[in-house]
Amino acid sequence: xxxxxxxxxxxxxxxxxxxxxxxxxxxxxxxxxxxxxxxxxxxxxxxxxxxxxxxxxxxxxxxxxxxxxxxxxxxxxxxxxxxxxxxxxxxxxxxxxxxxxxxxxxxxxxxxxxxxxxxxxxxxxxxxxxxxxxxxxxxxxxxxxxxxxxxxxxxxxxxxxxxxxxxxxxxxxxxxxxxxxxxxxxxxxxxxxxxxxxxxxxxxxxxxxxxxxxxxxxxxxxxxxxxxxxxxxxxxxxxxxxxxxxxxxxxxxxxxxxxxxxxxxxxxxxxxxxxxxxxxxxxxxxxxxxxxxxxxxxxxxxxxxxxxxxxxxxxxxxxxxxxxxxxxxxxxxxxxxxxxxxxxxxxxxxxxxxxxxxxxxxxxxxxxxxxxxxxxxxxxxxx
Amino acid sequence: xxxxxxxxxxxxxxxxxxxxxxxxxxxxxxxxxxxxxxxxxxxxxxxxxxxxxxxxxxxxxxxxxxxxxxxxxxxxxxxxxxxxxxxxxxxxxxxxxxxxxxxxxxxxxxxxxxxxxxxxxxxxxxxxxxxxxxxxxxxxxxxxxxxxxxxxxxxxxxxxxxxxxxxxxxxxxxxxxxxxxxxxxxxxxxxxxxxxxxxxxxxxxxxxxxxxxxxxxxxxxxxxxxxxxxxxxxxxxxxxxxxxxxxxxxxxxxxxxxxxxxxxxxxxxxxxxxx
Numbered sequence: 001x002x003x004x005x006x007x008x009x010x011x012x013x014x015x016x017x018x019x020x021x022x023x024x025x026x027x028x029x030x031x032x033x034x035x036x037x038x039x040x041x042x043x044x045x046x047x048x049x050x051x052x053x054x055x056x057x058x059x060x061x062x063x064x065x066x067x068x069x070x071x072x073x074x075x076x077x078x079x080x081x082x083x084x085x086x087x088x089x090x091x092x093x094x095x096x097x098x099x100x101x102x103x104x105x106x107x108x109x110x111x112x113x114x115x116x117x118x119x120x121x122x123x124x125x126x127x128x129x130x131x132x133x134x135x136x137x138x139x140x141x142x143x144x145x146x147x148x149x150x151x152x153x154x155x156x157x158x159x160x161x162x163x164x165x166x167x168x169x170x171x172x173x174x175x176x177x178x179x180x181x182x183x184x185x186x187x188x189x190x191x192x193x194x195x196x197x198x199x200x201x202x203x204x205x206x207x208x209x210x211x212x213x214x215x216x217x218x219x220x221x222x223x224x225x226x227x228x229x230x231x232x233x234x235x236x237x238x239x240x241x242x243x244x245x246x247x248x249x250x251x252x253x254x255x256x257x258x259x260x261x262x263x264x265x266x267x268x269x270x271x272x273x274x275x276x277x278x279x280x281x282x283x284x285x286x287x288x289x290x291x292x293x294x295x296x297x298x299x300x301x302x303x304x305x306x307x308x309x310x311x312x313x314x315x316x317x318x319x320x321x322x323x324x325x326x327x328x329x330x331x332x333x334x335x336x337x338x339x340x341x342x343x344x345x346x347x348x349x350x351x352x353x354x355x356x357x358x359x360x361x362x363x364x365x366x367x368x369x370x371x372x373x374x375x376x377x378x379x380x381x382x383x
Numbered sequence: 384x385x386x387x388x389x390x391x392x393x394x395x396x397x398x399x400x401x402x403x404x405x406x407x408x409x410x411x412x413x414x415x416x417x418x419x420x421x422x423x424x425x426x427x428x429x430x431x432x433x434x435x436x437x438x439x440x441x442x443x444x445x446x447x448x449x450x451x452x453x454x455x456x457x458x459x460x461x462x463x464x465x466x467x468x469x470x471x472x473x474x475x476x477x478x479x480x481x482x483x484x485x486x487x488x489x490x491x492x493x494x495x496x497x498x499x500x501x502x503x504x505x506x507x508x509x510x511x512x513x514x515x516x517x518x519x520x521x522x523x524x525x526x527x528x529x530x531x532x533x534x535x536x537x538x539x540x541x542x543x544x545x546x547x548x549x550x551x552x553x554x555x556x557x558x559x560x561x562x563x564x565x566x567x568x569x570x571x572x573x574x575x576x577x578x579x580x581x582x583x584x585x586x587x588x589x590x591x592x593x594x595x596x597x598x599x600x601x602x603x604x605x606x607x608x609x610x611x612x613x614x615x616x617x618x619x620x621x622x623x624x625x626x627x628x629x630x631x632x633x634x635x636x637x638x639x640x641x642x643x644x645x646x647x648x649x650x651x652x653x654x655x656x657x658x
Contacts, residue, residue, distance in 0.1 A: 075461075
C-alpha cells in the first residue's frame with residue numbers, strides 16, 4: 001500500500017485477506033507458511049502480494065520450518081510472519097518458545113478451528129487461547145490479539161507488528177474460521193506507515209541482551225550490521241553467552257521475559273466497551289462471539305435490562321484491572337466463548353468471587369446466536 | 384593462543400565445552416581459516432544446531448544464531464532469503480541434521496539454497512551420553528542399542544546428492560588442511576553445499592563403539608577407514624568394503640540456485656533486486 005496515499009480505501013475483504021493487508025501495511029516482507037484449513041488463504045495471498053513489494057514468500061516443508069524461517073528472517077532484518085491453524089500452531093510451539101527466549105519479533109496468525117487434534121478443520125473454535133499464552137515449555141509471556149471482524153483483523157494484525165517490534169516478543173493474532181472466511185467491508189486508512197525497527201542507540205560495547213529500566217532491550221540490530229551478535233536459545237547473560245551455571249542470571253532473565261509484558265500491560269490493553277455506566281449484567285466477550293453479544297446487549301436494553309458490553313481485543317496480557325473494576329459495579333458477568341469455558345476462569349480469578357460469573361461455552365463449531373446470549377441476560381435470578 | 388585464534392575466537396564464550404581430544408576444534412579451525420582466506424568475516428551468518436558440534440559457531444566471533452535441535456536449516460533459510468548477499472554457514476551434527484532435522488535437510492537441499500552445511504558426524508549422540516544415531520554402524524552397541532544397533536546407518540553424502548545438493552564432500556578430522564580448502568570451496572559454490580566430516584569422539588563413540596578413548600588411535604582408525612575418491616576407481620569391491628570415500632563427491636555448477644531463481648528474471652520477483 002502506498003503510505004503517501006491519505007485517502008481511506010474501502011474494500012470488501014475476507015478476514016484472512018484483511019490479515020494480509022494489515023501485515024503488508026505494517027511492512028511485513030517475509031512470510032513462511034504451510035497450507036492448512038482454514039488459514040490457507042493467507043499464504044495464497046502472501047505468495048501473490050509479497051514478491052512485487054520486494055518481499056519473500058516461502059512455502060516450507062512444515063510448520064516447524066515455517067516459524068523457524070520467520071525467526072531467521074527477523075534476525076536477518078525483515079518484519080516476518082507466519083500463519084496457520086490448530087495442528088500447525090501446535091508444531092510451532094518450540095519455535096514460539098525460541099522466539100520468546102531470544103526476543104525475536106515475529107507475528108503468528110492462528111486462524112482457530114475446532115480441536116483437539118485434527119478436530120474440525122472447517123469450523124471455528126476458540127480452544128487455542130490458553131495454548132497461545134503457554135503452549136511452549138518454560139515460563140515466558142507473549143501478546144495475543146483477538147479480532148471479531150474483518151476490520152479488526154486488519155487493524156490488529158497491523159498493531160501486532162508494532163507490538164512485536166516494540167516489545168521484541170512473538171505476537172499472536174487469534175483469528176478464527178468465522179472471521180477468516182467472512183467477507184465484509186474493511187476501511188484501510190490512508191497514510192499508514194510501515195513499522196520501523198529501532199536500532200540500538202549505541203554501537204560501542206553493545207550488549208544484545210542488556211535491558212533498560214523498562215525491561216526492554218535497546219532496539220534490535222540485524223545480522224551483518226557489524227555487531228557480531230550471539231543469539232542463543234539457552235538462558236544467557238547480557239552479552240548472549242550461555243548462563244546455565246549462573247542461577248541468578250537465569251532467574252533474572254526468565255523474570256524479565258515475563259515482566260517486560262505483564263509490567264507494560266496497561267499500555268498494551270485494548271478494550272471496546274458500551275453501556276457500562278449503568279450496567280448490571282455485562283457480557284465480557286472476544287473474537288467472533290463478540291458479534292452476537294453486541295446484538296444481545298442492545299436487545300436486552302430495549303427490554304429494559306441494564307446490560308453492558310466489554311469486548312477484549314488484547315486477550316494476553318489479560319486485562320485484569322478493567323475486569324476487576326467491573327466486578328465492583330456489575331452484578332453478573334457473562335462470558336461467551338467457543339470452547340469449554342477457558343477464559344471465564346481468568347475472569348473468575350480476577351474478580352475473586354466479588355461478582356457472579358456465568359460461563360456460556362459453545363462447542364461444535366457454531367457461533368452463539370444473539371438469542372442464546374439474550375436469554376442469559378434476561379434470566380431471572382434470585383436477588 | 385595462535386594468531387588465527389586470537390583474531391576469530393569469541394573470547395567471552397571460552398573455555399570450550401568439548402572433551403579433550405574432540406574433533407570439533409579441528410572443524411572450528413578449518414572453518415575460520417577458510418573464512419579468513421576468503422575475507423568474508425563481516426558477511427557470514429553462522430547457525431548452530433543442538434549437540435556438541437552446534438557450539439562451533441558460538442566460539443566464532445561473528446554473527447551467530449545458536450538455534451533449536453534439528454532446525455538449523457529453516458533458520459538459515461530465513462537468514463539467507465532476508466538478505467541473499469550474506470554467506471550462511473550451518474554447523475550441525477549427524478543426529479541434528481539426519482535424525483530430528485532430516486526433513487529440513489532434504490527440502491533445503493532440494494531447493495538448492497545457497498548455504499554451506501557442515502555436518503560433523505561422530506556417529507553417536509554425544510552430548511546426551513552416547514545413544515544410537517542415524518549414522519551409528521549396524522550392530523554397534525551404544526547406550527540405547529544394548530543388543531547391537533539393528534538399523535543400517537545413513538550415507539549422508541548420498542542422501543544430500545539424491546535430495547538435490549550441488550556440492551557434496553566428505554572428510555575426516557584427520558584431514559584438516561583439505562577440509563579447510565573444501566569449506567572455502569563450499570562457501571564459494573553457489574548452491575546447497577554439504578560437507579560431512581567424520582570426527583573422533585573419544586568420550587562416547589570412542590569408548591562405547593571403538594573400544595578406545597585415545598584420540599590419536601581413533602584418528603588413525605579414521606584414516607585407515609577412508610579411501611580417496613580419486614583412487615577409488617582403481618580399487619576392487621573388496622578393497623572398498625566398509626570404507627568411506629573422501630574428497631569432493633559431487634559438484635554441479637549447472638543447477639539454478641534458489642535465491643537467484645527467486646529474485647531472478649524468471650522468478651516471482653521478476654528480476655528486481657533484493658530489498
